[in-house]
Amino acid sequence: MDRQAWTTLFHRLLFTSAVWIVLSGTDAKALAVGAFAVPAATWLSLRLLPGRDRLVLWRFLRHFPSFVGGSLQGGVDVARRAISPGMPLLPGWVEVPVRLPDGGRVALGAELSLMPGTLAAGVRGDRLLVHLLDTDAGFENAIPREEAAIAAMILGTGKEVGP
Amino acid sequence: MNDLATYAFTSIGLFFFVAGSVGFLRFPDVFSRLHALTKADNLGLGFIALGIAFQAESWRLVALLFLIWGLMLLAAGTMSQLIARDALRERDGR
Structure with a gap:
């Protein structure tokens, strides 16, 4: 194993240990079960998601406030449309070319589902199918920005993935 | 003070759950309904x-x-x- 692989292993171990302690506390019994569960979870996580698309943690944290802001806007917007008597909706579709690896595309889809007015519904070729709640509201303008943020998180560089 | 914060924030949360459910019932198709459920329930x-x-x-x-x-x-x-994705496939007959 090279140095990179050890670093990845160490980060995953830290992460799974933290999740275990949050889930089950620091009782002796909980730690005893954790001594088996944590290595097993770490092994499984490395099998399912090898460390080659390195998630840059601080970029993830840096994106968190704008994610919370966006999901607040998204929730308030959809609640307003649901409750207002006229129910202002103008549903429609856009297809957006996306230059992200598969995992990144799923992450972008999940994120868009929580942002105002957008909902990902799979891909056609290399284009992401996005449902819009209101085609006049300009919700689709946020998509390239979110794509760049996700690209920055998994690749460490957001600049070469433009709109 | 803590109790007050609990009342305030859980009430806001309940409001969003109610709004999401209202949207789920009122919105015209499966895609619009998904918007209501995911976004409002996330905040709720x-x-x-x-x-x-x-x-x-x-x-x-x-x-x-x-x-x-x-x-x-x-x-x-x-x-x-x-x-x-599945609803879209079904609608397009693929």
């Missing part, structure tokens, strides 16, 4: 977790509440994409 659970966090006796419980919220976000984001 987030605010309820925030409200309950003011009653937590330790930082571990606060972390646990937000871990639950995070897992719910992941599940909502993933499930809504799967349901939307």
Whole structure:
């Protein structure tokens, strides 16, 4: 194993240990079960998601406030449309070319589902199918920005993935 | 003071759950309904977790509440994409 692989292993171990302690506390019994569960979870996580698309943690944290802001806007917007008597909706579709690896595309889809007015519904070729709640509201303008943020998180560089 | 924060934030959370359910019933098609469920319920659970966090006796419980919220976000984001993809396939007859 090279140095990179050890670093990845160490980060995953830290992460799974933290999740275990949050889930089950620091009782002796909980730690005893954790001594088996944590290595097993770490092994499984490395099998399912090898460390080659390195998630840059601080970029993830840096994106968190704008994610919370966006999901607040998204929730308030959809609640307003649901409750207002006229129910202002103008549903429609856009297809957006996306230059992200598969995992990144799923992450972008999940994120868009929580942002105002957008909902990902799979891909056609290399284009992401996005449902819009209101085609006049300009919700689709946020998509390239979110794509760049996700690209920055998994690749460490957001600049070469433009709109 | 903590109780007040709990009342305030859980009420906001309940409001979003109600709004999401209203949207789920009123919106015209499966895609619009998914918007209502994912976005409003995300905020609903987030605010309820925030409200309950003011009653937590330790930082571990606060972390646990937000871990639950995070897992719910992941599940909502993933499930809504799967349901939307499937509904689109069915609609287009593919």
